[in-house]
Amino acid sequence: MTSQEMTFLIIGGLAGGFINGLAGFGTSLFALGFFLTVVPAVEAVAITVAISVVSGLQGLWIVRHSLTQNPRRLARFLFPAILGIPLGVASLKQVDVSVLKYLIAFFLILYGGFFTFRRNLPKIDRPTPFIDCTIGFCAGILGGAASLSGALPTMWCSMRAWPKYETRAVLQPFNVTVLALTALVLAWGGAYHQRTLLQLCIAMPSAILAAQVGIIVFRRLTDDIFRRLLIAICLISGTVLLLREIL
Template sequence: MSTEEMTYLVIGALAGGFINGLAGFGTSLFALGFFLTIMPAVEAVAIIVVISVVSGLQGLWVVRGALTQNPRRLARFLLPAIIGIPLGVASLKQIDVTALKLLVAFFLILYGGFFTLRRTLPKIDHPTPIMDCSVGFLGGVLGGAASLSGALPTMWCSMRAWPKYETRAVLQPFNVTVLALTAVMLAWNGAYHRQTLLHLAVALPTAIVAAQIGIVVFRRLEDETFRRLLIAVCFISGTVLLLRELF
């Protein structure tokens, strides 16, 4: 492995691990650009889903108390998502994935930019089971079709008047489950060959350390600050996704 490969690999793992530890999602959007510089797309995605899941498991431990407080809420997101994943995979032959990613990027930028400029954020504090299920299902479809499972749930959860631990208790297991299923599918298709495992051996420990740093920062944030962080990450993620697809 050359010095250049090692540099891009470490920087990508640091960026992806940190944002996962801080916000509970976003590993792919922050790390993929670095990984694609030195490896094929399938290998890059295969590495990212593993470090996302491992980093996410650390985040799950942080919010373990909140996970048991409202399991029905999580189920409303997660169960429809599991149904949506194979539908998203099946739709790959019928849709233009690039156009889909551009559409999601547009909404992320519009949503993130609009609420970033507002002094007050929306606070939906009443139960919304139908919307929760719908967002979870569409997140699963987007995850299977374009590896963008976290986009819609993050936008929706950032509008809920939930404490930061409760918000993360939805986003973190949602993303871990969807990406773990993706990793299984990739492994089944032979994505984890010798070169992938060699790169993973460097990226995974780096991402674990970076995720721990992100978790430390997360613990220090106020609930309102965390909501604004999610909105800012939506805007940045949309911008990164847009630029990556256009250029």
């Protein structure tokens, strides 16, 4: 393994771990580009998924109390998503994934761009169980079809007037569960062979360390700033996704 490969693996781990520790999601959009520079696509995705899960497990600890306070809220997102993942995988032969990614990128940019520069953020504080279940189900389909399970829940949760810990108590376990299932599928397909595990051993320590730094920053954010951060990340994520598809 060359020094260039090691450098990009470490930088990717740092970028992905930090954003996961800070926001509870976004590892793929911030780390995958670095990994793809030196690693084949399947291996890069396998590494990204693994560090997403490990970084996410660290983040789960800081929202453990919020998880136990409102488990039904998380269940409304998570259980429909698990049902949607197989449908997303099954639709791969019928759906043009590139068109789907362009569509999601467009909505992320539109949503993030519109609300990033607004003084007042939307505050939906009434219970919306049907919408929560629908968002979760659609997110599961997008996850199975294009590995974009986090887009819809992030946009929806950033519109809710929830404290930052409650918001993260939905996003973090949601993404960890979906990505853990993805990792199992990749492992079943043989993605984690000897070379991938070696690359993972190089990227993982930096991801774990950076996630801890991101968690420290998260603790210092106010609820309002955290919501604005989620919206800004939607804008950045949409832009990165669009540029990746174009290039």
